[in-house]
Structure formats: C-alpha cells, structure tokens
Amino acid sequence: MRKMVKPESIALYVIKNIPLIRAGDNLGVIIANCIQKQDMLILDRDILVIAQKVVSRAENRMVLLSKVIPSQEANYLASKTRRDPRLCQLILDHSRVLYCNDKAIITQDRLGIVSTSAGIDRSNSDSPEGEIAILLPENPDLSARRVRDKIKEIMDVNVAVIISDSLGRPWREGSVGMAIGLAGIKAIEATEKRDLSGRVIHPEIALVDRVAAAASILMGEADEGYPVIIVRGINYTPSDTVKIRDLLRPAEEDQVWE
Amino acid sequence: MRKMVKPESIALYVIKNIPLIRAGDNLGVIIANCIQKQDMLILDRDILVIAQKVVSRAENRMVLLSKVIPSQEANYLASKTRRDPRLCQLILDHSRVLYCNDKAIITQDRLGIVSTSAGIDRSNSDSPEGEIAILLPENPDLSARRVRDKIKEIMDVNVAVIISDSLGRPWREGSVGMAIGLAGIKAIEATEKRDLSGRVIHPEIALVDRVAAAASILMGEADEGYPVIIVRGINYTPSDTVKIRDLLRPAEEDQVWE
Numbered sequence: 001m002r003k004m005v006k007p008e009s010i011a012l013y014v015i016k017n018i019p020l021i022r023a024g025d026n027l028g029v030i031i032a033n034c035i036q037k038q039d040m041l042i043l044d045r046d047i048l049v050i051a052q053k054v055v056s057r058a059e060n061r062m063v064l065l066s067k068v069i070p071s072q073e074a075n076y077l078a079s080k081t082r083r084d085p086r087l088c089q090l091i092l093d094h095s096r097v098l099y100c101n102d103k104a105i106i107t108q109d110r111l112g113i114v115s116t117s118a119g120i121d122r123s124n125s126d127s128p129e130g131e132i133a134i135l136l137p138e139n140p141d142l143s144a145r146r147v148r149d150k151i152k153e154i155m156d157v158n159v160a161v162i163i164s165d166s167l168g169r170p171w172r173e174g175s176v177g178m179a180i181g182l183a184g185i186k187a188i189e190a191t192e193k194r195d196l197s198g199r200v201i202h203p204e205i206a207l208v209d210r211v212a213a214a215a216s217i218l219m220g221e222a223d224e225g226y227p228v229i230i231v232r233g234i235n236y237t238p239s240d241t242v243k244i245r246d247l248l249r250p251a252e253e254d255q256v257w258e
Numbered sequence: 259m260r261k262m263v264k265p266e267s268i269a270l271y272v273i274k275n276i277p278l279i280r281a282g283d284n285l286g287v288i289i290a291n292c293i294q295k296q297d298m299l300i301l302d303r304d305i306l307v308i309a310q311k312v313v314s315r316a317e318n319r320m321v322l323l324s325k326v327i328p329s330q331e332a333n334y335l336a337s338k339t340r341r342d343p344r345l346c347q348l349i350l351d352h353s354r355v356l357y358c359n360d361k362a363i364i365t366q367d368r369l370g371i372v373s374t375s376a377g378i379d380r381s382n383s384d385s386p387e388g389e390i391a392i393l394l395p396e397n398p399d400l401s402a403r404r405v406r407d408k409i410k411e412i413m414d415v416n417v418a419v420i421i422s423d424s425l426g427r428p429w430r431e432g433s434v435g436m437a438i439g440l441a442g443i444k445a446i447e448a449t450e451k452r453d454l455s456g457r458v459i460h461p462e463i464a465l466v467d468r469v470a471a472a473a474s475i476l477m478g479e480a481d482e483g484y485p486v487i488i489v490r491g492i493n494y495t496p497s498d499t500v501k502i503r504d505l506l507r508p509a510e511e512d513q514v515w516e
Contacts, residue, residue, distance in 0.1 A: 006478055008274065014266040114429040166461075170428055171372040171507050172436070174446045174464025176471065188432045191478065203424075206432025207475065213434065214472030217465065217492060220264055220449065234475060249429050 010233035014218050014226040015040065021227075023060035027143075028150025031228055035155070040230070044158045047234060048147065049215035051227040052165040052180055053121060053134060055143045061135040063090060068133075081105050087120065090133055094118045104168070109136060112248040113180055115167050137163065140181020141243050148183040160185035160236060164212035164219075177216025179208040180244060186237040187246035206247060207236060268491035272476050272484040273298065279485075281318035285401075286408025289486055293413070298488070302416045305492060306405065307473035309485035310423040310438055311379060311392060313401045319393040321348060326391075339363055345378065348391055352376045362426070367394060370506040371438055373425050395421065398439020399501050406441040418443035418494060422470035422477075435474025437466040438502060444495040445504035464505065465494055 015034050021027065027050070035042050056062070070078065070085035074092055078085035081100050088105075091097070095107035095118035107118045119136040137143045144161040151159050163181030168174070179187070190202040215229040273292050279285065285308070293300050314320070328336065328343035332350055336343035339358050346363075349355070353365035353376035365376045377394040395401045402419040409417050421439030426432075437445070448460040473487040 006272075006484065007476065008272040008484075009270060010472075010475060011269045012267060012472075014264075016266065108429075166463075169464075169467075171366075172464060172467065173505055173507055174462040174467065176434075176464050176467050178430070204432040205424075206427075206430060206434050209427075209430065209432065209434050210471045210475045213468045214268075214270075214475065216463075217268060217468045217472065218265065226264065226266075247431055249431055 007233050007235050010214075010231065012214060012218055013040070013230045013232070015228040015230060016226070018054070018226070018228055021054040021057040023057065023062065025058045026150065027055060027058045028147040029154065031147065032151055032154040034228075042151075042155060042157050042159065042230065043232065045160075045234075045236070045238075046157070047160045047162060047185060047211055047231040047236070048151070049162045049164050049177070049212055049219075049229045049231060050144075050147065051219055051225070052119070052136060052140070052163055054227040055137045055140065055163055055181070056121075056134045059137050059143065061137060063133045063135060064129055065131040065133055066129070077105070083117075087117070087133060090120055090135070091118045094120070094135060111136070111140070111180070112245055112250070114248075115165065119165055119180070136165075137181065141183065142181075144181040144183035158184070158238075160238070162208055162212050162215075164215060166216060175216075177212040177214075177219065179212045179247060182208055182242045182244055182247075184238055184240070185242060186239040187242055187244070189237060207234070208247065265491050265493050268472075268489065270472060270476055271298070271488045271490070273486040273488060274484070276312070276484070276486055279312040279315040281315065281320065283316045284408065285313060285316045286405040287412065289405065290409055290412040292486075300409075300413060300415050300417065300488065301490065303418075303492075303494070303496075304415070305418045305420060305443060305469055305489040305494070306409070307420045307422050307435070307470055307477075307487045307489060308402075308405065309477055309483070310377070310394060310398070310421055312485040313395045313398065313421050313439070314379075314392045317395050317401065319395060321391045321393060322387055323389040323391055324387070335363070341375075345375070345391060348378055348393070349376045352378070352393060369394070369398070369438070370503055370508070372506075373423065377423055377438070394423075395439065399441065400439075402439040402441035416442070416496075418496070420466050420470050420473070422473060424474060433474075435470040435472075435477065437470045437505060440466055440500045440502055440505075442496055442498070443500060444497040445500055445502070447495060465492070466505065 065086045068086035070089040074089035075085045077088040095109040099106045104116045121134045140163045148161045161183040164177045166175040167178045189205040189207045323344045326344035328347040332347035333343045335346040353367040357364045362374045379392045398421045406419045419441040422435045423438045424433040425436045447463040447465045
C-alpha cells in the first residue's frame with residue numbers, strides 16, 4: 001500500500017502499421033521495429049497494451065476447426081447453446097463451464113480467468129485450410145514478459161506490458177478491455193481512505209484493468225483494429241513478480257455475487 | 259450499429275482546483291469557471307467524466323448517520339455483515355440486497371445499477387454534526403444532462419457527460435470506474451465482425467464504461483482526488499435520449515452468470 005502521486009494527464013497512442021501477425025513472429029521485435037520506423041516516442045514507464053489476439057497468433061494458438069472432433073459432451077453443449085460443436089469441444093478442452101444458456105457460455109479457464117467461450121475467438125483473416133479458432137496464449141504473463149524484455153533489449157526502455165482481451169460483465173451490456181497477462185506493473189494499487197464507520201480502509205484499485213479498458217477504446221474489436229497501444233503518464237508500481245492471478249478471484253468465492 | 263472511424267490517440271486531462279462541492283452548488287457553473295480561469299481547452303465532442311461523489315454533494319444527497327434509526331431488518335443485516343446498522347438501513351432504503359456476506363453487500367438500486375452497499379459512501383470531509391453518508395444522485399442521467407446543458411450555455415461547446423463511480427467486479431479484485439449517469443453519448447457502440455461460425459455478428463462495445471474506466475485512472479478514490487476529467491479524441495455517437503438503463507442488464511437475467 002502506498003499513497004499514489006496523482007498525474008494530471010495521460011495519453012494513449014496507437015502504434016500504426018503493425019503487420020498481420022503470423023505464427024512464430026516475435027512480437028517484441030515487431031513492435032520495436034514499428035516504433036523505430038515511425039519515429040514514435042517510447043519512454044521508461046510507458047505501458048504497452050497488446051490485444052490477446054495478436055499474441056495468440058504469434059504463439060500459434062490457432063486451431064483448424066475441421067480437425068476438431070466433438071465429443072458427446074461437446075455435442076450436448078452445442079445443442080444447448082446453439083453453437084458449433086467443434087467450438088464447444090475446444091471450450092471444454094480449455095476451460096470449465098460455469099454456466100451457459102443460448103446467449104453465452106460462461107467459463108473459467110486454466111488461468112482462472114472468467115470469460116465467455118474460454119476466450120476463444122475466430123480468425124477474421126481467411127485461411128486456405130478453413131475456419132480457424134484462436135485460443136488464449138498458454139501463459140499470457142510469460143508472453144507479456146517476453147515483449148517487455150525484448151523492448152528493453154532492443155530499445156533500452158523499461159515498459160510495462162498488459163495483454164488485454166475484451167470481456168463481458170455480468171450486469172452490464174457490452175464489453176470492456178481487461179488484463180489477461182501482465183509484466184512489469186503491479187496488478188492492484190491500494191489507497192487509503194475511511195469507511196462509513198470511520199475506520200481507515202484500503203480500497204483496491206484494479207489499475208491494470210483501468211488501463212486495459214482505456215486502451216480498448218483505441219483498439220477496436222476485430223483484426224482491422226489497432227492491436228498495440230502505448231499508454232503514457234500513469235504512475236504505477238513496477239513489479240517483476242506480478243501475475244494475472246493477483247487480479248483474479250476464485251469463481252467459487254464469487255458465486256455468492258448473484 | 260455503425261462502422262466506427264478509429265482515432266489514433268486520445269488524451270485525458272484533470273480539471274484542477276475544483277473546490278470542495280457543497281449542497282446547492284451548480285456543478286456545470288463551477289466546472290465552466292474552473293476551465294475558463296485556468297485557460298483550459300474544451301472542445302466540441304470532448305467528454306467530461308464526473309465522479310459521482312461531487313454530483314451527490316451538489317445535490318445534497320448527504321445523510322447524517324446519527325439521524326438514521328435502524329429497523330430490525332437493518333440490525334439483522336448489520337450483524338450478518340459486520341456493518342453499521344444505520345448504514346444498513348440506508349442500504350435497505352435505497353436498494354434491493356442481491357447477496358451479502360461479511361465482505362460485501364451486493365445490491366441493485368432503483369436505477370438498476372448493481373454495486374456494493376447501494377453505492378453509498380462516506381464523506382471524507384469532517385462534518386460538525388457527525389458522520390455523513392453520501393447517497394447516489396436521485397437521477398444521474400438528469401444530473402449529467404444539467405452539466406452538459408450548462409456547459410453549452412456558458413461556453414457554447416457540446417460535450418458529453420458521464421457520471422462515474424468506482425465499482426467492484428464479481429471475479430476480479432479491485433475496482434474500476436463505470437458509468438452511472440449519461441448525457442449526450444450513446445451507451446453502447448456496435449461493430450461488425452464474424453463469429454466462429456462465420457456469421458456476421460455485432461459485438462457490443464461498452465464505450466462509456468471504457469471511458470469511465472480510463473478517467474478513473476486520473477480521479478483517484480477519495481476526496482483528495484480529481485473529480486472531473488476531460489477526455490479528448492474519442493469517436494462516439496452523440497445521443498440526446500441516452501439513459502443509464504441502456505447499459506444495464508436486469509439482475510435476474512444475470513443470476514445465470516455464476
């Protein structure tokens with residue numbers, strides 16, 4: 001816990017001309033090249049917010065749907081939710097279904113992230129071999145750290161990295177960018193204030209989710225959007241040991257929220 | 259639904275020197291004065307994000323806790339949640355309790371907003387008469403519209419206004435700014451993309467919550483923070499008929515989310 005110095009402005013910039021990312025690409029190298037080629041400013045303590053989808057592409061988390069053979073359970077989930085059985089198989093392979101109806105399949109993945117359809121998305125780009133599903137990165141914290149380390153190596157600047165995804169919320173319409181992988185930035189900041197009984201309490205600020213949400217304004221939703229955003233001016237606490245788990249509550253505990 | 263033109267940068271600015279807001283103050287006048295006195299730029303299509311607490315103060319939504327007499331039900335809620343019975347009475351007066359444990363009382367208020375403790379907060383400033391609880395504005399959309407109209411009247415600029423509050427989330431630690439009142443900006447933007455079955459779908463973007471989250475980075479949590487933020491560069495859809503309800507899902511429907 002610390003008293004945060006309050007900045008008076010922040011700014012967010014799109015990194016333009018990021019090429020379509022392919023399996024095996026080194027994202028850190030590509031981002032550094034883009035920044036350098038376009039003479040963009042990048043500073044110590046900037047935060048890079050990177051859309052999950054390009055991280056997944058670089059890490060070859062693409063699955064050809066035609067190669068997925070749905071189990072009986074997947075077929076049942078598909079009929080119940082009016083979805084592609086092969087997609088349902090992937091969802092079952094990569095998450096635990098918390099709840100489903102014909103609108104959404106709410107899942108908790110191996111990382112502890114609660115989202116819909118295990119965060120699995122469809123590629124907007126054509127594939128000669130057929131429809132592609134894109135899974136979340138295997139270890140988004142590690143993905144974030146690799147970009148952070150590569151930017152440091154190439155450009156000698158210390159940035160924090162947030163891998164983000166657009167997620168829905170239980171009681172609100174629409175999606176908002178949230179963090180799913182972190183490097184170099186503490187997940188939660190605690191401030192000090194008094195509660196209604198006058199006791200000093202330490203309300204927790206999900207700073208990385210606020211930053212991911214801000215960046216998601218510029219990103220857009222689909223492949224034609226901007227997958228990498230530079231956020232400048234935020235007073236965050238650096239961390240070399242942060243993990244996305246720091247931000248997540250067990251789903252069990254939260255079932256009480258209804 | 260429309261295709262959104264994508265801006266390449268956005269910026270957020272604190273409005274400094276906002277005085278401590280008191281009951282009866284005209285927030286629009288105070289904000290316009292602050293902007294003019296400090297020679298700040300304000301432009302058509304800027305978004306003003308205003309912390310709920312200052313709106314509530316201006317609208318005299320303060321309740322002296324010593325004047326609240328807890329009912330039997332409030333006493334029961336207080337013992338179950340280890341909270342002040344008088345606060346529990348206010349929570350019961352202004353919301354429906356969806357769930358509670360010793361960590362939080364999850365409520366849905368008259369407006370449909372799901373939050374904790376009916377969004378009731380404690381004043382950080384001293385009151386000679388004793389402890390003060392601050393309720394949400396009676397009609398935050400109307401509060402937002404009044405500020406928007408006053409800024410238009412005084413400064414001849416068309417801004418959108420978002421009243422925001424820091425809210426918790428079911429499966430994630432920490433709080434994030436979210437909209438609780440809107441004027442001049444559509445709540446949800448829809449884009450166009452293809453789902454996993456190749457069908458064209460229209461994913462919904464909770465733009466106002468993204469903007470509220472971004473502004474909450476600069477606001478800080480307590481009275482010593484910055485209660486009014488100017489957000490510039492966002493391509494939003496103007497709306498004269500928006501209401502916060504557009505953003506909210508009925509709690510009933512969402513009980514299935516656990």
